[in-house]
Amino acid sequence: MNQEAVSLDRLPVTALKGVGDRLAEKLAKLGLHSVQDVLFHLPLRYLDRTRVTPIGALQPNVNAVIEGEIRAADIVYGRRRSLVCRLQDGSGTITLRFFHFSAAQKQRLTPGTRLRCFGESRRGASGLEFYHPEYESLDEAPALEQRLTPVYPATEGLTQLRMRSLATQALVWLERQAPAELLPEELRRELHQVPLAEALRYLHAPPRDADVHQLLEGEHPYQQRLAFEELLAHHLSLLMLRQQTQAEGAPPIVPDTRLERRFLESLPFELTGAQQRVHREILADLAKASPMLRMVQGDVGSGKTLVAAMAALAAVASGYQVAIMAPTEILAEQHRNNFGAWLAPLDIELGWLTGRLTPAKRRAQLERLASGEAQVVVGTHALFQQDVTFANLGLVVIDEQHRFGVHQRLELRQKGSHGGRRPHQLIMTATPIPRTLAMSAYADLDTSTIDELPPGRTPVTTVVISEQRRPEVIERVSRACEQGRQAYWVCTLIEESETLAAQAAEVSAENLREALPQLRVGLVHGRLKAKEKEQMMAAFKAGEVDLLVATTVIEVGVDVPNASLMIIENPERLGLAQLHQLRGRVGRGAEASHCVLLYGSPLSRQGRERLGVMRDTSDGFVIAERDLQLRGPGEVLGTRQTGDMQFKIADLERDAPLLPRVQKGAQQLLQTHPGLCQSIIERWLGENRRYLRV
Known part of the structure; x- marks a missing residue:
């Protein structure tokens, strides 16, 4: 070759x-x-090895080249034996300290030897010190680096x-x-x-x-040149994904106004203006012969699920099936309950598919889906397993999209491929997406925002309290429950292990039962069987449990209006978005609600800052922006989503100012040089571009 x-x-x-x-x-x-x-x-x-810094001008924690003469060299015995040399250059003196040294080194580093050293200056026992610097004899040293x-x-x-x-x-x-x-x-x-x-x-x-x-x-113009092209590659990949999806066609869906009116009349409240606006945007998309790709974002409790139910109603009225996918069993169960309560009175058949069904029940559900008997199916990721087939899937609703990532929602889209047509997609998130991330990670989606809470929702007061004041917090729980209200006590763990989290919750529940014998204390965690979790949540909702001890499985979807107090242990271990989600479980009724962040001491500076944000604001969008600044995009989006967005050079937070130009450049390239787009994507995404072929 x-x-x-x-x-x-x-x-x-x-x-x-x-x-x-x-x-x-x-x-x-x-x-x-x-x-x-x-x-x-x-x-x-x-590293700058192009110039010599006078010893007298050295600042702490700086890498530098210095030159000088050894004036003293001794072996010092402290906690650890070390070889200590004092180097002078006329402007000052610095200590060179070696904890690991040989006899040959000791013989070379003697008074009178002239050295050039490179290292990091640090504060030590005798002023500034270099620990294990690189060094060479000045008599043998080559010329200084030019670059x-x-x-x-x-x-x-x-x-x-x-x-x-x-x-x-x-x-x-x-x-x-x-x-x-x-x-x-x-x-x-x-x-x-x-x-x-x-x-x-x-x-x-x-x-x-x-x-x-x-x-x-990372702000040099040459770095920004490469960051720009890398961001452009990611943006183009999503735009081409969108183009490819929309070129395939979709079933036009028209709502049945009489059915919609019956549904709205059955509700004990009216839609907010924001819900009505977003519903109109969704209906306009569904009426087209190209697949809807829309993300609905709204704060905790803003009524996204209801908007999704109305979209499902339109699809069923037009003769199509609807799949509703949630990231966890507990949230899927919540959706099953909500959709069942709303749709069953309208004679709409509901299906249910999760990984925990018995083989016989699973077979029965698969048959109902394949025959079209189940018009709306609720489930977890089990919905896109290979043996799942739909009779006529017209709409896919995905909750908490960031938990899945691009690949998984594309797999579910594949399920609905029928005669060259794809199902419409509606994505919901209660984790508001910062504008920067929406422009980059979700460039293939249109975005609607429900920016209005339903009337009657009370703001939640948040306090930050040290673990040392735990007895006061327990007393506060006791008072709230004795007044007829209910409370959550959330246990968090650093390790993402269901077993360890369950054990921690069990220990907390036992301790709280001892401290509060007059209260009915319940327990829910990810290790419980689905039925046990369901029973416990139902008991809590029915008011048969005063205090529910839980892991973060209750993060989304649980709705108990009488619960007005939440204690979150070790909140510093969670991201702001997750804390905001948890806090959204209270304040769902007319009663004044409170969230206590019970942190472990000592708290880092960043930990204090993050919990301060939670105390000062309940605006999910403000919290999302702060989360992005404090933790970066990988943490905010979750590993699955950023698995599709591994950046080599670009940094979403740092390079946010480039995004408007990236968007403009991507549109221009698609219009004027479509042939170059694939080459740019291949250069930067390599193997990760495979999801474009789904």
């Missing part, structure tokens, strides 16, 4: 000197398979020296045949983008006068 003629994305890493099969395996762990991958594997940070020294993301068995050598070789290949410039010239000029090869050259070896602060923050 003539390597000169092969494009860098097709040239394997084994083309680089010193890369055999074993090293190629290690590089593969970092996602580096081709020479182009090595070029796009950018440094995490840079900043890159530090690369690495893995076990890959040294920085090796990574730098590979990057240097890749840059030689870059000079021979640069990666293709995939952004058209006119778009690059309009968006003020520098050439790709120039950006890669600069970022692997920045000159000594480079703005190091800008590089460390």
